[in-house]
Amino acid sequence: MTKKAIIIGSGIAGIASSIRLALKGFQVELFEANSYPGGKLSEIEIEGYRFDAGPSLFTLPEQVDELFRLAGKNPKDYFEYEKLDVACQYFWEDGTRLKAYSDLNLFAEEVQTKLGEPAQNIREALRKSAFIYDSLAPLFMNRSLHQLDTWTNPQALKSYLRIGKLGIFSTMNEANRQQFSHPKLVQLFNRYATYNGSNPYETPATLNIIPHLEFNIGAFFPKKGMHDITMSLYKLSTELGVNYHFGQKVEKVLVENGEAKGIRVKGKDQFADLLVNNMDMVNAYKTILKEEKQPKLLLKQPKSSSALIFYWGIKRDFPELDLHNIFFSDNYALEFEHIFKKGTIYDDPTIYVNITSTHKSDDAPEGCMNWFTMINVPNNQEQDWDKMIAEAKRNILHKLNRILKTDIESLIEVEEILDPRTIESKTSSAQGALYGNSSNNKFAAFLRHANYSSAIKNLYFCGGSVHPGGGIPLCLLSAKIMSEMI
Template sequence: MKVAIVGGGLGGLSAAVTLAKAGAEVNLFEKNDHFGGKMMPVNEAGYHFDFGPNTITMPEAFQDVLRQGGLEKELSFTKLTHHTRNQFKDGTIFDLSSDRQYMKQQLYRLDQKGFQNYDAFLLEIERLFHLSKEYFLHRTFSGWKDYLSPSLAKGFAQVRPLESMDHFFRRYFSHPGIIQSLNRYSTYVGSNPYVTPATFAMIAHLELNDGVYYVPGGNTKIAENMANAAENQGAQLYKNTRVEKILTHNKQATGVMAGGHTYEADYVIVNGDLLQSVPELIDNEKRASLSDKKIRSFDPSISAFVIMAGLDTTMPDLHHHHVLFSRNYEKEFSSLKNGQYPEEPTIYIGTSAKSDSTLSSEGDNCFILVNAPALGTSTEIDRERYKEKIYEDLAHSGLPIKNHVSFEKVIGPEEIESRFGAYRGSLYGPSSNRRLQAFMRPFNQSQDFSNLYFCGGSTHPGGGSPMVVLSGQNVANQILGKIVHPE
């Protein structure tokens, strides 16, 4: 069996390992000079930055793939118990932690309602996660009939699909800052907490019950080792090789044209953002179920405005994961929805050198990210002015980062679109702002070509590095006939 994989992100690498281990002849093509997609290493001026993701959960998802590739001992994950410092304009500090008693001590001081409800809250988000795991995460969707099984309907009814994340969190907490901290989980899937289904509160389970991790040497070691695992099983991986076309005949994908050469295939897997990749690789008239018109109907997730700042010093008040929240979170998301950069953005700073000093030869390696609107409807901004505004906001919050910058690199939605083939610069494909999009993402199997499959953040089960890895596993196992959907 021959399999061609378009894109060497985590989903493509995950599928490559499983298929190659099963004996398939796998050719994987990546247009960039690194494997891992948005999990891109940036090494400049003595600083290492993980472009993304900075926060790692579900390490078992990655270790399972490495185990299949015979390399599970090559990678270690270190847990951060008190993992995220949340800082507010009024001076309030609230740290997210997987230490239940530490969390309750903070809640006792800040939010009596939250203190009383915290144990029940942890049980409920755990329930949401395990229901999602049982009914959604380990299955592929090949067509509408897959959504009609009684077991799926039963699971769907139990995961709070009609309630918003914000409303759900307000059931348990009253302090605005604490609710804001939890609402930020919606951005992990590129969406708005005031409309995103409460189902996605399961993300809180991963951080507050299971824990947040990092990889010594940089999170990008995950992608590096997954690529090694695929090659260890015999897969052929090609960097700097763009796929120009998916070859088709009689409703079948017959292979790909890549780097000027033809590669025949019994199955083709598209790991890139399918909303961008499919129109580039297949003529519109051949894909009635995913036409240009259909693709334009999807609401894209948010994008990002990123500053990678290498400092000449270490800042003691800065934490590994540090968030400075805006005064009005709802207004911020309203601006993004209207295609505008927020006037007062929430700022995330990931400084992995706080936990691993080998990642910087001088001072802190600050990965600074603010939410940005997807391209196409957004207003133009003066990037230099917006960058300076972010630095000013940080200084007003007691983090005068600008005064110590010795290296700087800015990446916006335009670069995200071009470098990663991301539809309109979105980070996670379709958003979860519409309930139909949240649960019925583009199918994992093409409706137009029976042997064409999709994996990655733009399809099921969704965005976030563990979910992307699972999507690659799901598709590989579907091709190998190992997935049987329960009725």
């Protein structure tokens, strides 16, 4: 008899889990509260403009390709992407502009020319980043931290011998200040803490693993936009027989004698041999698992930062802008103090502008651009968000006007806003945090929920709120780790 699996939530990890379980021979039923798949990795269309709603940076594309290959498919028949020549463009108030070329030699020359920073410092920083990745990825990204064999295998023993060189005992900012002489380059490399919603002045320098993904391996762009990651995998999963139930909010996980038996949806019970929770772990325990034993230590952990996003249809072309653009704050430390200590938005925020129409022209009308304009903000702690959003919008517009020497507000043709409150309501992310628990201490990796329940048999977990963390590659890896346990 075919075994049945129920997956709760169709975020990218939930979809990946459905594919892996279908390939293991399970009949997979996936229940999603929204009317569409993808969770944060969805899209918005407004009057001729298309926006990728959530994640905008694509790294480690092999994690997506692997799912098609496991199914015996050619990835290119479903999903195509291109490597970026410029990973990101950086702008400062004093007129400094920097292109982060994907070609390491070009990037090193750009930094030396524009900032006077020796090119060798860039090469050495990225060599160290690769070293951290090679030492830790097999341990932290590809295996469960909650099983003994992870800590006793030969790769783990090798990592123990390198522990002093992995950045565990210093902060990201401290390591970058030792590596670089120019404060703008320190700021640029500190920015990678935001890739998992952390504070570079507190998070361990181990997170300097991230630049390796963007520079040494590469940053990519799906030819049909980021949302195509969702839709291509959704298509594959349906071809493998996965049944999706949209608009079906799970009310309760059914547990009997310490074993997960199924779920309750709209008052009806659905039974299965195993359950996979792709819902944010904190909100899951507060709602569908509220009658079960609570992992109190994990639930009390501070949450990552969130985001305030303005989706703007801009009725003008800016040829100096590319796919990824960063407009830096003049006081980065104070910006993070506001986010993580004060729970407020600094009046000179760092602004990220993602413009997919630079690579996918039909995302905006001719002569126009689709601006995904984002700043990092605190998670939702019942602040006066309406007031904060209005102030932040004014500060964002003034900053962009100063640097680009224009009047952005007069060019905004359409607008939609996403803030921590709507992030929580649309994606069930606790407090609107983008990456679950924060990584602002050296033990953060060990304070993420396991990919299985130690208290409830046949209940598994995947997604950005559990091991190994948030972001597309890690969410896909969470599905892989989870499925290999079954």
